[in-house]
Amino acid sequence: MPEQPDVRLPLVRVLLQTQQQPVLPEPGRRYVCTAGDRPILLRGPVSAHALEGRPATQVGAFEQDANAEAMLVRLNATGFEGVVTGRGDELRRVVAFASSGEEAEALARRLRQAGFSDQRPSAAAAGGVVVEGEGGASLTGPRVRVVPIDPDPMRVGTKTVRGELELRPGVTGVAAINVVNLEEYLRGVVPAEMGPRAFPLLEALKAQAVAARTYAVAHLGDHSADGYDLCDSQMCQVYEGAGVEQPLSDRAVLETSGEILTWRGKPIDAMYHSTCAGRTEDAEAMFPQRGQPYLRGVRCRGERMLAAGVSSSAGPWLGEIDRLVAVGGRIAGALGVPAQGRALAARLTGVRPETGDAGLVRAFGLGTTAATLHVGGGASSEQATLDLLRVFHLQLPPPPKGSSRAAWEMALVVRLGQLAGAIQTVNGRLVPGPSGLRLVADGSETARDLNGREALLERRGASWRLNAIEFPAGSAATLWCSAGVCPAVEVEPLEDADAGSAWTWWVREISLEELGKKLSVAGAREVAVARRGLSGRALAVAVTGSGGRVEFRGLAFRRALELPDTLFAAVAARNSKGPSVRFLGRGWGHGVGMCQNGAFGLARGGAGYEEILKTYYTGVELAHWEGEDHEHEQEAGKRGP
Secondary structure, eight states: OOOOOOOOSSSEEEEOOOOOOOOOOOOOOOEEEEETTEEEEESSEEEEEEEEEEEEEEEEEESSSHHHHHHHHHHTTTEEEEEEOTTTTTEEEEEEEETTOOOOHHHHHHHHTTTOOOOEEEEEEOOOOOEOGGGEEEEEESSSSEESSSSSSSTTTTTSSSSSEEEEEESSSSEEEEEEEHHHHHHHHHHSSSSSTTSSSSHHHHHHHHHHHHHHHTTTTTTTTBBSSEETTTSSSSBBGGGGGOOOHHHHHHHHHEEEEETTTTEEEOOSSSTTTTTTOHHHHHHHGGOTOOOOBSSOSHHHHEEEOOOOOOOOOBBBBHHHHHHHHHHHHTTTTTTHHHHHHHHHHHOOSSHHHHHHHHHTHHHHHHHHHTTTTTOOOHHHHHHHHHHTTTOOOOOOSSSSSHHHHHHHHHHHHHHSSSSSEEEEEEEEEEEEEEEEEETTTOOEOOOOOOOOEEETTEEEOOOOEEEEEOOOEEEEEEEEEHHHHHEEESSSSTTTTTSSSSEEEHHHHHHHHTOOOOOOOEEEEEEETSOOOOOEEEEEETEEEEEEEEHHHHHHHOSSSSEEEEEEEEETTEEEEEEEOOOBOOOOOOOHHHHHHHHTOOOOHHHHHHHHHHHOOOOOOOOOOOOHHHHHHHHHO
């Protein structure tokens, strides 16, 4: 018998992106195909095509659901059959269908007579579906249900999915709709939206699982007129089916099973995006029809603040040499010797160094190595030493002219100690520990607890200073150790949780001529951001052309030019095609709701998934949902696609 969907779990109907004539390509695989009450057994490969249907014409396109619904009511009131189409954040398009036997020209004429003059071509409404299997066996019906006999996921085109399939007439060709229970659906969403290889932390993936589950629940019924709930693209949320399932993301789904976010007892519209570049945006500013109290712009940073350092006041900013002197002095003190380069070298090596930098190199047993770099001769011992350090990425500037050589010698000893293994550094991130701070090493979950007595060097770019500071959990740090003691730690305070994203910064350039074509602005010569939101994102962009100034909504402008985000500055430039505009931007996505890279950053700082979610969604609560919120589903169905 074919596998039946688990009726105890809510079902989701997902419109798959397939060809107009979808194919189930596996040869010999058996499927029970049902049209109405008539089942038939077909063997693969199985193909489907649509019967010729009625002409259709678009009579309106709207951003607001209410406007589209009003147009549909008007259409029906004047005797026409129609639907509202559109997915996610696309325009809601109102389409009218011809009567049986009516030609496209007759439909257009009848619409004009009824006052619908703004007409656009639209694909015909198919009349039914023909499903054909091996050997020519076939089944025809207005809708065909396809269920594999065996329990394995089935291939539909290039995608592998669980559950069953419904084939029905689409706007173009055949619509393939995957009917799958909610939890199995999420197994194909979480790794597609937030891949475990790029985001290998369970708490971040659990936050994604809850957000994706909530989004799905909140949008059940949105496209009921077209027979599905959600699409499989980023216009809804990306669903790649069983082919992308991973153990870690499966665990995230399982350990949050049934959990959703609610506001006043109702599932929220859990919008999310890749990278917010420090701050999210109010939904109302980006999507006026989706503004909600819980979708407020927030800082991309958790509430957990850590403290470290023993200095009572900040010292002066230090360069590379003075920074190493400060570290060397702390190591020398911890090892019980004077804060002098040669004294530290003697303690680290067990021998008394000879004079000069060459003597220090030989004390660490590196003289032969340094000489090898200059077999041709001619270089000073000082230059040979600097070259040796550079080869091993332990750069040290030459000693400053006119300054005391003692500071440079201490910095040299620290670098030589690193090269010889007598001084170690551990790079990682600082998180809360059982009794203070804990350093989690990069590339692993190996952790080391700090004792709270370490000297702290605050790092800002290429400058350091001794200081006692507060900083967000997850900030990058370097612990300096020797002979089992670790007396100094460097911390670069994390400004934003998503600072590690590859899309924190980006640059795009487009010629004014091409920009004008994409925006339908003749003679475009200037671009300026006319209005910004609280996150700095462009809410309105003005383009000046030969016909004057034209203003675009920021999101529409971004989509027309295929920019990563609306957080940008537009700078006049010039390229080989003539005058151009260079966009200096930050972030990736619409900037509303949960920031995925920020969620990962918060998880690296020790935040759990509930803390992550409540960072980005204001005032929400976690609740358990099992598909019993029928009132909400009905309300969602009324919103239209």
